[in-house]
Amino acid sequence: MASQYVREQVALKWTNGFARLNRGEPGITGLLTFTEAWILAREFLRPRDINETKPEFVLTQVKLAFELIGECKMLQSLVDEFLEEMKQQQFLITQECERFMSQYESTSDPQYIAQLVMRLQQWYQAWQPASALGTSMMASYTTAFQTHLFSILPPSFPRGFKALISVTFNLTHRASVPQWLLDVAPQVEGQRPDLSLWVAFDQLGFLDRYDSLVSGVCHEYVEEHILETCAEKWDEPMLAKVREWMANTIVPWMMMPYGRGARTSEEARSMLQAVGSRFDFHLCKTLSELRIKEIFDIIVDYPDSMGALQDLKECLQRVDDKALLVSSLRKANHKRLLHPGADTKLILSQYVSIIRCLRVIDPVGVLLFKVADPIRRYLRERQDTIRCIVASLVGDGESGDSLVDDSEPIQPLQQPQADDYTDPQWEPEPIDAGPEFRTNKPSDVISTLVSIYDSKELFVKELQVLLAQRLLAVKDGNYDKERRNIEILKIRFGEASLQVCEVMLKDMTDSRRIDQHVQAQQSSVLHPTIISKHFWPPLQTTTFDMPGQLKEIQERYSKEFVAFKPDKKLSWLPLLGTVKLEIELDDRTIEIDASPLEAAFVELFSQKDVWTLNELIDEVGGSIDRVTALRALSSLVLHEILKESPLDTFNLLNTKEDIEKYGVKGKQREVVMQEEATLPVVTVQQQQAEQMQVFWKFIEGMLKNLGTLPLDRIQQMLKFAPDYDRSIDQLGAFMEAARQEGLVNVKDGFWSLSNA
Amino acid sequence: MEQLTTTVAAPRGAPKATVAGSQSEAAGSVTKRLSSELMTLMMSSSPGISAFPKSDANLFEWAGTIEGPAGTVYSGLSFKISINFPSNYPYAAPTIKFDSPCYHPNVDIVGGAICLDILQDKWSAVYSVQTILLSLQSLLGEPNNASPLNPDAANLWDKPEDFKSQVMKHYRRVDGSNA
Numbered sequence: 001m002a003s004q005y006v007r008e009q010v011a012l013k014w015t016n017g018f019a020r021l022n023r024g025e026p027g028i029t030g031l032l033t034f035t036e037a038w039i040l041a042r043e044f045l046r047p048r049d050i051n052e053t054k055p056e057f058v059l060t061q062v063k064l065a066f067e068l069i070g071e072c073k074m075l076q077s078l079v080d081e082f083l084e085e086m087k088q089q090q091f092l093i094t095q096e097c098e099r100f101m102s103q104y105e106s107t108s109d110p111q112y113i114a115q116l117v118m119r120l121q122q123w124y125q126a127w128q129p130a131s132a133l134g135t136s137m138m139a140s141y142t143t144a145f146q147t148h149l150f151s152i153l154p155p156s157f158p159r160g161f162k163a164l165i166s167v168t169f170n171l172t173h174r175a176s177v178p179q180w181l182l183d184v185a186p187q188v189e190g191q192r193p194d195l196s197l198w199v200a201f202d203q204l205g206f207l208d209r210y211d212s213l214v215s216g217v218c219h220e221y222v223e224e225h226i227l228e229t230c231a232e233k234w235d236e237p238m239l240a241k242v243r244e245w246m247a248n249t250i251v252p253w254m255m256m257p258y259g260r261g262a263r264t265s266e267e268a269r270s271m272l273q274a275v276g277s278r279f280d281f282h283l284c285k286t287l288s289e290l291r292i293k294e295i296f297d298i299i300v301d302y303p304d305s306m307g308a309l310q311d312l313k314e315c316l317q318r319v320d321d322k323a324l325l326v327s328s329l330r331k332a333n334h335k336r337l338l339h340p341g342a343d344t345k346l347i348l349s350q351y352v353s354i355i356r357c358l359r360v361i362d363p364v365g366v367l368l369f370k371v372a373d374p375i376r377r378y379l380r381e382r383q384d385t386i387r388c389i390v391a392s393l394v395g396d397g398e399s400g401d402s403l404v405d406d407s408e409p410i411q412p413l414q415q416p417q418a419d420d421y422t423d424p425q426w427e428p429e430p431i432d433a434g435p436e437f438r439t440n441k442p443s444d445v446i447s448t449l450v451s452i453y454d455s456k457e458l459f460v461k462e463l464q465v466l467l468a469q470r471l472l473a474v475k476d477g478n479y480d481k482e483r484r485n486i487e488i489l490k491i492r493f494g495e496a497s498l499q500v501c502e503v504m505l506k507d508m509t510d511s512r513r514i515d516q517h518v519q520a521q522q523s524s525v526l527h528p529t530i531i532s533k534h535f536w537p538p539l540q541t542t543t544f545d546m547p548g549q550l551k552e553i554q555e556r557y558s559k560e561f562v563a564f565k566p567d568k569k570l571s572w573l574p575l576l577g578t579v580k581l582e583i584e585l586d587d588r589t590i591e592i593d594a595s596p597l598e599a600a601f602v603e604l605f606s607q608k609d610v611w612t613l614n615e616l617i618d619e620v621g622g623s624i625d626r627v628t629a630l631r632a633l634s635s636l637v638l639h640e641i642l643k644e645s646p647l648d649t650f651n652l653l654n655t656k657e658d659i660e661k662y663g664v665k666g667k668q669r670e671v672v673m674q675e676e677a678t679l680p681v682v683t684v685q686q687q688q689a690e691q692m693q694v695f696w697k698f699i700e701g702m703l704k705n706l707g708t709l710p711l712d713r714i715q716q717m718l719k720f721a722p723d724y725d726r727s728i729d730q731l732g733a734f735m736e737a738a739r740q741e742g743l744v745n746v747k748d749g750f751w752s753l754s755n756a
Numbered sequence: 757m758e759q760l761t762t763t764v765a766a767p768r769g770a771p772k773a774t775v776a777g778s779q780s781e782a783a784g785s786v787t788k789r790l791s792s793e794l795m796t797l798m799m800s801s802s803p804g805i806s807a808f809p810k811s812d813a814n815l816f817e818w819a820g821t822i823e824g825p826a827g828t829v830y831s832g833l834s835f836k837i838s839i840n841f842p843s844n845y846p847y848a849a850p851t852i853k854f855d856s857p858c859y860h861p862n863v864d865i866v867g868g869a870i871c872l873d874i875l876q877d878k879w880s881a882v883y884s885v886q887t888i889l890l891s892l893q894s895l896l897g898e899p900n901n902a903s904p905l906n907p908d909a910a911n912l913w914d915k916p917e918d919f920k921s922q923v924m925k926h927y928r929r930v931d932g933s934n935a
């Protein structure tokens with residue numbers, strides 16, 4: 001029922017098609033020759049089992065046949081036909097593939113993968129149509145072949161492929177080449193043994209498909225090498241060595257997957273450049289990650305770990321791992337440093353090392369600023385931080401290594417300075433600096449440590465206490481060391497801050513002068529240290545009355561002193577100082593260096609032989625408490641001068657027999673013996689506690705009269721109190737403590753007195 | 757001792773030199789005097805009397821608290837007062853008035869004005885906040901009935917029972933929180 005038009009169209013097509021195939025030959029001879037050519041071409045192309053022998057073809061005939069088909073514009077159909085036939089033959093490849101893969105899966109030996117690859121290459125080459133068919137023909141063949149190939153490769157293949165690639169890394173030495181590789185891959189003289197393998201990879205499209213796998217293998221290889229050679233090796237820079245290793249080992253290998261086609265070394269270099277820098281980046285990344293993981297220990301080892309720091313610095317310029325460095329160092333510090341188990345001195349010295357190390361890595365100090373913040377905050381909370389810093393300032397020799405490098409020049413403390421924008425050398429803050437970043441000009445370590453606290457006054461105060469302790473401890477009258485320290489500190493803290501210390505030092509020398517004068521008038525066994533009360537930190541003011549001859553000596557001396565300096569009054573601090581005693585007992589003489597209190601007790605025992613504890617305390621009077629008295633007495637017991645028996649009653653051991661009589665091994669009281677001798681100076685903390693008492697009076701006064709007040713108002717009002725220098729946080733903590741003691745209430749942030 | 761005074765005096769002297777007028781210099785010394793009086797008062801811990809500046813900006817206005825002395829009709833009560841210091845203090849007496857109503861012969865029950873000789877003609881520069889507060893405290897127990905501001909109270913003084921009830925009638929607890 002087709003219409004007339006359709007019939008005409010079909011007839012036209014038919015004649016056209018016939019004319020094209022018959023090429024104007026008489027009858028259908030043209031058609032017949034075409035058919036012959038078609039059959040020949042198909043036979044020639046047919047994908048056969050490569051185990052069978054391929055029939056011989058006369059190449060000129062084949063060529064003519066292709067030309068004829070081309071003339072008839074039937075090449076495309078031929079290709080379609082060929083691809084169709086190939087699809088039917090593909091089971092042959094599948095069979096072989098399965099055979100090799102099952103061998104590999106049972107042995108995990110990469111040589112089967114190599115065999116498979118070489119075999120696949122043979123198939124590929126056998127079925128490859130002649131190049132005369134044009135590039136598009138080749139392309140569609142390759143696509144079809146690869147599509148099938150990839151569809152049949154089992155999941156275990158990538159693993160095997162990876163293993164095979166790993167093998168190729170170790171082919172630098174002829175000797176290390178496995179025999180199977182030589183068997184499998186045809187060898188080319190003067191080339192790497194794995195060259196043909198790589199050619200096969202490329203032909204089969206494996207390099208494109210498994211590109212990330214190939215580079216992944218290489219990355220792993222590089223990582224492994226770095227971890228092996230560089231881990232915990234910090235004394236020399238490793239980066240250059242690793243790069244050298246890479247040039248010697250990895251680059252020749254890289255020629256295979258990435259630079260095979262290069263004819264000259266120049267060409268090879270340009271081909272490898274992109275991939276090479278990718279690998280170099282990976283190398284830096286791996287090394288920097290390793291170093292970042294080790295950073296805490298590297299810092300501990302400083303300065304022996306200078307090499308590692310150099311590495312890290314160079315790597316960080318290439319790899320953006322600064323954030324990682326900051327976070328991991330902060331984490332490590334938190335875990336290993338900033339906990340109650342760590343000694344303040346250790347924290348300080350590690351902090352100093354961190355400062356030095358991060359300066360090496362990042363001279364501007366952005367990293368340091370980010371890392372140091374938690375440490376500084378933690379140190380601020382520690383009570384003995386100042387003391388530790390001050391001790392290292394004056395070079396407290398006991399601990400050995402001082403925080404301060406002796407070779408560093410002594411310089412004044414540096415205050416944070418505002419930027420000088422007129423300076424032509426001025427540079428803006430680095431791009432990764434945080435909003436609170438302060439350009440920390442490379443200043444000396446001490447300035448950085450002192451800047452943990454807002455004011456240096458705290459240091460000067462602590463310094464005063466420390467100096468007082470040290471001056472009072474000096475026995476031989478040699479104050480050169482202290483004088484030198486003070487001079488050094490003057491440079492750091494400025495002359496004005498240390499004036500008090502200067503006076504203290506002067507007191508010591510003046511004491512000797514005054515003493516010489518007094519001795520000249522009337523010689524005495526007493527050699528007092530005379531200090532100016534106003535310039536010294538508060539000293540232990542416990543007083544007691546010296547008994548007997550000791551009192552006489554004191555009074556005689558006082559009288560001489562007043563005669564010499566009529567405008568001054570000498571008030572004794574009887575708990576301080578030492579007394580050289582020579583105790584004559586019935587059958588022996590004992591010489592001891594005793595505290596004044598001990599001497600006082602010995603003096604009392606020369607009056608009678610048996611005293612009770614309470615009698616002794618009453619006799620010396622003053623503000624001596626039980627513990628202090630017991631400590632002095634127990635020291636005398638240890639010298640076998642006294643014996644406690646019974647409890648709280650002390651007997652003089654006049655003769656050796658007495659010792660035996662009372663029995664040294666008798667029941668001994670567990671005396672409260674504190675290892676640490678009480679310090680003569682009231683510590684800064686004690687001073688602060690006393691100050692807080694004053695402030696409390698003010699707080700009480702204002703709350704009583706003004707009713708309820710918020711914390712910030714209290715803070716404001718406390719400026720009426722003398723020397724008020726607490727922060728609002730400290731005040732808050734203090735108020736909270738007062739609340740827990742039930743002194744104040746707080747409601748909605750307003751504080752009031754409890755009893756109001 | 758000499759050294760001490762020089763070091764302490766130096767920083768205080770320095771800002772003074774920059775201040776121009778004698779007026780502000782005088783104000784500075786008044787402030788100094790008031791600060792030291794505050795310090796003394798805070799550290800003295802006299803029972804029943806207390807005072808503190810109303811704000812940190814102005815040291816010339818204080819608020820105070822006086823507790824009635826034991827054994828008087830005012831025992832157990834506490835009164836709020838306000839103290840205003842003149843700029844020429846201590847050469848002139850501070851102005852003091854009761855903020856809480858106080859039924860007392862020498863205190864104006866409405867305005868809180870106080871009739872006390874040392875606050876008027878008997879004032880002397882040796883008095884201080886502390887002495888004033890102590891005087892006021894003792895005035896509560898020993899009124900001067902010869903010159904009353906509140907004649908009713910003066911007349912009632914001899915009848916302690918009635919007086920006490922009048923005191924309690926007018927008394928208002930000072931702290932708002934417990935009222």
